[in-house]
Amino acid sequence: xxxxxxxxxxxxxxxxxxxxxxxxxxxxxxxxxxxxxxxxxxxxxxxxxxxxxxxxxxxxxxxxxxxxxxxxxxxxxxxxxxxxxxxxxxxxxxxxxxxxxxxxxxxxxxxxxxxxxxxxxxxxxxxxxxxxxxxxxxxxxxxxxxxxxxxxxxxxxxxxxxxxxxxxxxxxxxxxxxxxxxxxxxxxxxxxxxxxxxxxxxxxxxxxxxxxxxxxxxxxxxxxxxxxxxxxxxxxxxxxxxxxxxxxxxxxxxxxxxxxxxxxxxxxxxxxxxxxxxxxxxxxxxxxxxxxxxxxxxxxxxxxxxxxxxxxxxxxxxxxxxx
Amino acid sequence: xxxxxxxxxxxxxxxxxxxxxxxxxxxxxxxxxxxxxxxxxxxxxxxxxxxxxxxxxxxxxxxxxxxxxxxxxxxxxxxxxxxxxxxxxxxxxxxxxxxxxxxxxxxxxxxxxxxxxxxxxxxxxxxxxxxxxxxxxxxxxxxxxxxxxxxxxxxxxxxxxxxxxxxxxxxxxxxxxxxxxxxxxxxxxxxxxxxxxxxxxxxxxxxxxxxxxxxxxxxxxxxxxxxxxxxxxxxxxxxxxxxxxxxxxxxxxxxxxxxxxxxxxxxxxxxxxxxxxxxxxxxxxxxxxxxxxxxxxxxxxxxxxxxxxxxxxxxxxxxxxxxxxxxxxxxxxxxxxxxxxxxxxxxxxxxxxxxxxxxxxxxxxxxxxxxxxxxxxxxxxxxxxxxxxxxxxxxxxxxxxxxxxxxxxxxxxxxxxxxxxxxxxxxxxxxxxxxxxxxxxxxxxxxxxxxxxxxxxxxxxxxxxxx
Numbered sequence: 001x002x003x004x005x006x007x008x009x010x011x012x013x014x015x016x017x018x019x020x021x022x023x024x025x026x027x028x029x030x031x032x033x034x035x036x037x038x039x040x041x042x043x044x045x046x047x048x049x050x051x052x053x054x055x056x057x058x059x060x061x062x063x064x065x066x067x068x069x070x071x072x073x074x075x076x077x078x079x080x081x082x083x084x085x086x087x088x089x090x091x092x093x094x095x096x097x098x099x100x101x102x103x104x105x106x107x108x109x110x111x112x113x114x115x116x117x118x119x120x121x122x123x124x125x126x127x128x129x130x131x132x133x134x135x136x137x138x139x140x141x142x143x144x145x146x147x148x149x150x151x152x153x154x155x156x157x158x159x160x161x162x163x164x165x166x167x168x169x170x171x172x173x174x175x176x177x178x179x180x181x182x183x184x185x186x187x188x189x190x191x192x193x194x195x196x197x198x199x200x201x202x203x204x205x206x207x208x209x210x211x212x213x214x215x216x217x218x219x220x221x222x223x224x225x226x227x228x229x230x231x232x233x234x235x236x237x238x239x240x241x242x243x244x245x246x247x248x249x250x251x252x253x254x255x256x257x258x259x260x261x262x263x264x265x266x267x268x269x270x271x272x273x274x275x276x277x278x279x280x281x282x283x284x285x286x287x288x289x290x291x292x293x294x295x296x297x298x299x300x301x302x303x304x305x306x307x308x309x310x311x312x313x314x315x316x317x318x319x320x321x322x323x
Numbered sequence: 324x325x326x327x328x329x330x331x332x333x334x335x336x337x338x339x340x341x342x343x344x345x346x347x348x349x350x351x352x353x354x355x356x357x358x359x360x361x362x363x364x365x366x367x368x369x370x371x372x373x374x375x376x377x378x379x380x381x382x383x384x385x386x387x388x389x390x391x392x393x394x395x396x397x398x399x400x401x402x403x404x405x406x407x408x409x410x411x412x413x414x415x416x417x418x419x420x421x422x423x424x425x426x427x428x429x430x431x432x433x434x435x436x437x438x439x440x441x442x443x444x445x446x447x448x449x450x451x452x453x454x455x456x457x458x459x460x461x462x463x464x465x466x467x468x469x470x471x472x473x474x475x476x477x478x479x480x481x482x483x484x485x486x487x488x489x490x491x492x493x494x495x496x497x498x499x500x501x502x503x504x505x506x507x508x509x510x511x512x513x514x515x516x517x518x519x520x521x522x523x524x525x526x527x528x529x530x531x532x533x534x535x536x537x538x539x540x541x542x543x544x545x546x547x548x549x550x551x552x553x554x555x556x557x558x559x560x561x562x563x564x565x566x567x568x569x570x571x572x573x574x575x576x577x578x579x580x581x582x583x584x585x586x587x588x589x590x591x592x593x594x595x596x597x598x599x600x601x602x603x604x605x606x607x608x609x610x611x612x613x614x615x616x617x618x619x620x621x622x623x624x625x626x627x628x629x630x631x632x633x634x635x636x637x638x639x640x641x642x643x644x645x646x647x648x649x650x651x652x653x654x655x656x657x658x659x660x661x662x663x664x665x666x667x668x669x670x671x672x673x674x675x676x677x678x679x680x681x682x683x684x685x686x687x688x689x690x691x692x693x694x695x696x697x698x699x700x701x702x703x704x705x706x707x708x709x710x711x712x713x714x715x716x717x718x719x720x721x722x723x724x725x726x727x728x729x730x731x732x733x734x735x736x737x738x739x740x741x742x743x744x745x746x747x748x749x750x751x752x753x754x755x756x757x758x759x760x761x762x763x764x765x766x767x768x769x770x771x772x773x774x775x776x777x778x779x780x781x782x783x784x785x786x787x788x789x790x
Contacts, residue, residue: 002505002758003505003508003758007505007508007512009767010763010767012767013766013768014767014774016767017768021771133780142779145774146778147728147780148728151727151731
């Protein structure tokens with residue numbers, strides 16, 4: 001074999017592999033980017049950041065008329081239970097407002113959303129910018145063949161054949177932490193409260209990262225320009241914890257609330273109306289995250305609030321292609 | 324756009340090759356001009372603000388080289404010393420002034436913001452070698468065009484290997500059209516793909532583990548600290564040797580055989596052997612241009628003087644990597660390591676080779692902590708963790724490994740560790756190159772795997788790019 005032929009064979013092999021990989025990725029269309037699948041592989045999220053980010057290009061705009069943004073505290077809110085609006089839960093474990101903004105702005109650039117539901121926890125504004133290497137526009141190309149894609153496809157295959165459990169549904173909800181006992185939650189909560197009482201300084205969660213509020217404002221302005229209404233949700237905080245941190249929470253909300261438009265609807269789950277919910281440790285998984293049952297109550301309250309409002313004209317209603 | 328990126332692999336490199344041979348066919352000098360332009364574009368992508376330094380260095384050294392070659396013996400010496408002083412001063416001012424001002428507590432006078440021009444440590448040494456070669460009559464002075472190509476050739480401009488003008492003879496003084504050497508190009512392709520695989524697949528996988536450990540604010544357990552430092556040890560090798568393979572491979576497309584830079588360094592059974600196998604072009608520079616002149620400062624150098632010269636040369640070599648105390652200590656420790664190694668050799672006592680390998684490797688892992696740490700305090704904290712100061716067992720699998728992609732990366736890092744000690748290196752593979760269908764298909768598949776990884780992870784810059 002000559003060196004020239006060697007190079008030709010090597011190039012041809014690489015080209016064939018790359019083309020067949022790209023073609024099969026296109027046909028499988030795991031992230032619903034190419035319109036090949038009405039119902040992308042949303043049943044098996046792996047690499048939540050990548051998946052939800054890529055779903056924001058086509059799948060979410062074409063199938064939903066509202067969006068819930070938040071960190072892990074709202075991750076297990078099953079928005080499928082909201083019937084008045086098709087709300088996609090874009091919450092990501094460990095996300096900040098910049099990353100959530102990337103998804104929200106991507107969706108709003110492609111469709112008119114009826115509601116943007118912001119589940120506001122200080123964790124969202126504690127950091128600024130991308131927290132990982134993911135969620136960049138370059139990631140679009142990973143849909144043509146990448147490790148994340150292969151893992152997603154493999155997980156989807158396993159989930160479809162009952163070989164692995166799937167923690168997500170097509171509305172973005174994840175029940176990833178379910179199964180923790182109330183005793184475990186109580187232990188975690190007691191430890192947290194004791195630590196806060198002992199240290200006497202605010203939790204690092206309350207630190208506002210420089211630039212984080214600008215990220216929030218940018219997302220809210222995009223929503224305002226798009227005519228998207230905003231629902232601000234203060235998630236329930238266990239009462240004993242809230243009482244220890246009351247000043248920090250109130251100071252935080254006082255700092256952030258004015259950034260929202262004046263006509264923003266607000267549900268404050270830390271008001272006295274929800275005391276019973278917040279006093280029951282079985283509603284929590286640990287010192288912060290909500291138990292599924294509690295998350296469902298929150299979702300019902302959101303649904304009640306949304307249904308009390310008139311539908312906005314021109315929202316992405318009835319354009320869904322999802323079965 | 325750097326080696327290992329989509330831009331360089333699929334656009335810049337093919338365009339450079341096609342343009343070079345195309346223009347060279349029209350007129351050989353046009354090929355040279357094309358390659359200089361391509362190299363300057365490449366350099367501008369790496370750091371456009373460094374371009375004036377590169378041009379100034381190339382122009383100044385070309386003038387000096389030409390003068391040195393045509394001057395009398397006495398003037399030659401003067402010009403050589405002026406040239407050496409000029410090159411070293413440029414490096415000192417641009418790269419080390421802030422560090423030295425800090426040392427003498429005058430840090431407030433350091434001019435900030437500009438940053439160190441990319442590749443200045445490399446191209447300054449290349450120019451020093453050129454001047455010395457002109458002085459000793461080992462190189463014929465380049466024409467201006469050739470010297471610009473020699474000074475800016477994109478495969479080595481940012482991170483080496485350090486080359487001499489004679490290594491570039493195929494590219495310089497060309498007065499007939501360049502013709503693609505298929506044998507050399509096929510070898511180049513193989514080396515380039517191996518380098519790409521090393522960088523995109525292996526080094527990036529190791530980097531994930533290493534960066535996780537080094538980035539943690541909390542104290543590491545002993546297990547976590549060793550995983551972190553071992554991962555960095557492998558990352559550094561695969562990162563830099565991957566780059567070198569790509570650089571050497573890319574140069575072969577232009578008919579140039581750049582010198583070997585790595586020879587399975589982690590297989591070394593002594594510190595002396597390690598420096599003969601690691602960053603060979605730099606080691607060779609240190610020996611020729613630092614250690615030997617120090618040694619010759621005495622008419623009859625003693626063993627003690629030779630060892631002192633070793634420590635001094637290695638300290639400077641350490642500092643060459645960066646303006647920080649961590650690099651100075653790294654250099655001193657390697658100097659001491661070489662001295663201990665030489666003293667032991669002198670005793671002629673036997674030493675089990677496996678134990679030699681183990682001690683050498685442990686020495687490397689420990690000293691590379693200094694290479695990675697941002698300060699001596701951070702290094703001390705890592706050493707403490709490696710000794711079990713914050714607990715022995717305990718490994719946060721979620722953090723270091725995470726989900727399936729993380730597990731894959733961890734498995735690759737572990738396999739890469741083993742490959743370092745068992746596999747032949749890229750240069751050996753390439754020198755045994757015989758074209759076959761099996762080899763070509765294997766290479767194609769290797770390239771595809773590398774491309775998939777390039778498409779999966781945000782590319783991390785080469786570690787040596789900062790030097």
